[in-house]
Structure formats: C-alpha cells, structure tokens
Amino acid sequence: MGNILVTGAAGFIGSHTTDQLLAAGHEVLGVDNFRTGHRRNLNAALRSAAFRLVEADVAEPGVLAALVAGFRPEAIIHLAALVSVQESIQDPALNQRLNVRATELVAAAAEAQGVARIVFASSAAIYGDATALPIEEEAPKQPISPYGEAKLVSEGILLKTTGRGVTVRCHRYFNVFGPRQDPASPYSGVISIFDRRYREGKAVTIYGDGQQTRDFISVHDVARANVIAATQPGIVSGAANICTGRATSLRDIVAVFAAHYPAVSPPLYTESRPGDIIHSLGKPARAREQLGFVAQVPVAVALGELIETQ
Ligand code: UD2
Numbered sequence: 001m002g003n004i005l006v007t008g009a010a011g012f013i014g015s016h017t018t019d020q021l022l023a024a025g026h027e028v029l030g031v032d033n034f035r036t037g038h039r040r041n042l043n044a045a046l047r048s049a050a051f052r053l054v055e056a057d058v059a060e061p062g063v064l065a066a067l068v069a070g071f072r073p074e075a076i077i078h079l080a081a082l083v084s085v086q087e088s089i090q091d092p093a094l095n096q097r098l099n100v101r102a103t104e105l106v107a108a109a110a111e112a113q114g115v116a117r118i119v120f121a122s123s124a125a126i127y128g129d130a131t132a133l134p135i136e137e138e139a140p141k142q143p144i145s146p147y148g149e150a151k152l153v154s155e156g157i158l159l160k161t162t163g164r165g166v167t168v169r170c171h172r173y174f175n176v177f178g179p180r181q182d183p184a185s186p187y188s189g190v191i192s193i194f195d196r197r198y199r200e201g202k203a204v205t206i207y208g209d210g211q212q213t214r215d216f217i218s219v220h221d222v223a224r225a226n227v228i229a230a231t232q233p234g235i236v237s238g239a240a241n242i243c244t245g246r247a248t249s250l251r252d253i254v255a256v257f258a259a260h261y262p263a264v265s266p267p268l269y270t271e272s273r274p275g276d277i278i279h280s281l282g283k284p285a286r287a288r289e290q291l292g293f294v295a296q297v298p299v300a301v302a303l304g305e306l307i308e309t310q
Helices: 012-023 063-071 085-090 092-112 146-164 190-199 219-231 250-260 285-291 299-308
Strands: 003-007 027-032 051-055 075-078 117-123 167-173 175-177 205-207 216-218 238-242 268-270
Touching: 003 012, 003 063, 012 027, 012 219, 027 063, 063 092, 075 092, 075 219, 085 092, 085 146, 092 117, 092 146, 117 146, 117 219, 146 167, 167 219, 175 190, 175 219, 175 299, 190 250, 190 299, 216 219, 216 299, 219 238, 219 285, 238 285, 250 299
Parallel strands: 003 027, 003 075, 027 051, 075 117, 117 167, 167 238, 175 216, 205 268
Antiparallel strands: none
C-alpha cells in the first residue's frame, strides 16, 4: 500500500476520497488551508494512525515541494480549488491563483520528485453550454466562467507532464452530491440546498419548471474513481468524464425528499435562473474503458443515504 497526498483533503470530495484511501490501507497526507474545507469532515480520518493532516496553502510556492519531498507519495490527488463558479467571476485573480497557479506547483513538484501519478479534479464546466448530449470528452471546450477556463487550462498544464514520466488522470466531474457538501451559498449544489431546506422543514424553491436534468453522481462513486486512478496498476494518462450517464430531473429529486418529509410544504416555483442550462448529461464510456470505473450508487439510494445522515 502506498503513500498518497491529497490536496483539499478537508473538502467535500477530498474527505470522502481520504476515507476510502484509508479504508483500502493507504497512508494519506492531507493538505488543506480550511478556506472552504472543514476539519470536522475528517473526524473519522483523524482517528487513523495512517492519516496526517497539514494546514497549508498549496498555491504558496515551496509548500508542496516540501511536503512531497518529506512524504514521497506515489500519487497526488489534487482536489484543492476555488470551487465556486460565482466566486471565480467575482475574483478572477483568486481563481487564477487557487485553480491555475496551484496546479502548476503540483505539476512541478510531481515532476521534480518522481511522483508516479496525479489525479486532478476537473469539471464538466470545461464544456460550457454543450449542444450535443450526452457530452463526450471530444466535445468542444467552451467554458463560460473563469472557473471552467481555469480547469481547462489546468488539464493542459498537467497533461504536459505525462511526457516526463508522470501518469495524469483528469476527472471531469458532473454534478456531485452527498454528505458534507456545503449548502452555504445560493449557488451551491442544488441537492445540498434542498437537503438543508427539508431538514429545516422549509419549502424548497425550484427555478423553472423542475424538468431540467443533471447527471447527478454520488460522492462515494467520485471518491472511488479517485482511488482507482491513484492506485490501480496499468492506468494510462488521459481525461474522462466522471458521471453516471443518467439524467435526473429536479422533480425526481424533490419526489424523494417529499416522500421522506411528508409534512414539508411542496416546492415553490419561480423564474428560471438567467444562463441556466436545461439539460446536462455525460457519456461515461471512457472512464469505464480507461479506469474500469462505472458509477454504482443509484441517485435515489444515495439521496436516501444523504437524508438519513445525521
Ligand atoms: C452549477 C455550476 C457547476 C457546479 C454545480 C454544483 C455553473 C455554470 N455551474 O451547475 O460548476 O458547481 O453547480 O453542483 O454555475 N436550482 C433550483 N433551486 C435551488 C438551486 C438550484 O431550482 O435552490 C436549480 C438550478 O437553477 C439548476 C439546477 O437546480 O437548474 C442545478 O443547479 P446546480 O447549481 O446544482 O448545478 P448546475 O449544473 O446548474
């Protein structure tokens, strides 16, 4: 079992990835600056002797190089990021620093110190408003936000290192949901917002008619894809969608919540959000071919688990 360094370990996807790595017997060094991550997400991990957590900013020059030199990881799973599309529009310089500069430092540290693999949190946001569904990896890349642009640029930076002995996997996550996702802003993932509203006994708001669909994928599946890419022998470099290939509408989501919370008032319907897309769906074939990854948790099951989570 190897040493794996996880950046953004205290975040939503990072903490689940850390939990699965530890369960599989790996030694994990987690790095987080707690800007949007939370120590409480790592409560379970922190009880493991195989886990160490360092508070540091990976966009700060020298930080990663020192950590990699000390820990000698065989893989870096780079999940630290500015995760809000909205914030990337408001503060493009911060987006550049946290989403591009940090990636350059990951690439440089990996290359200089012989790290065998990098797994990177890319996003379906790199495709922008895709016209043909399901979205294939070869589809046009026309990101419509600084966030999507930074993820696309980062893929390029990382894939350049592959010629120099590093295997790189770029994971284009679709709509990830599950426990520990932060519902803090109106632009947080819709399921995290709905979960909080139902827990509070309040009606949710649906923008539009609720027939819009997304390729919602459980964070448990996403974490498993990360573990496979970081640890399984024989993986080749490349980028792939991490999605289910199944469309779920907001009405489908609300139906599951409503069944669990019969006392909560029905949703309020209001105008669609400007710029909102109606349908998004990924094609999952390439992740299956290149990683042997197939999403396993049905959305209704993962939603039920989220609702039951304390
Ligand atoms: C956004 C981000 C994406 C990612 C994702 C989080 C953009 C362009 N994309 O995409 O990068 O961060 O969110 O999963 O910003 N909705 C409601 N009621 C609410 C909240 C949302 O009806 O209280 C609707 C929303 O208008 C949209 C759908 O739910 O039609 C999904 O919204 P989302 O923000 O979870 O996800 P998405 O795919 O629009």
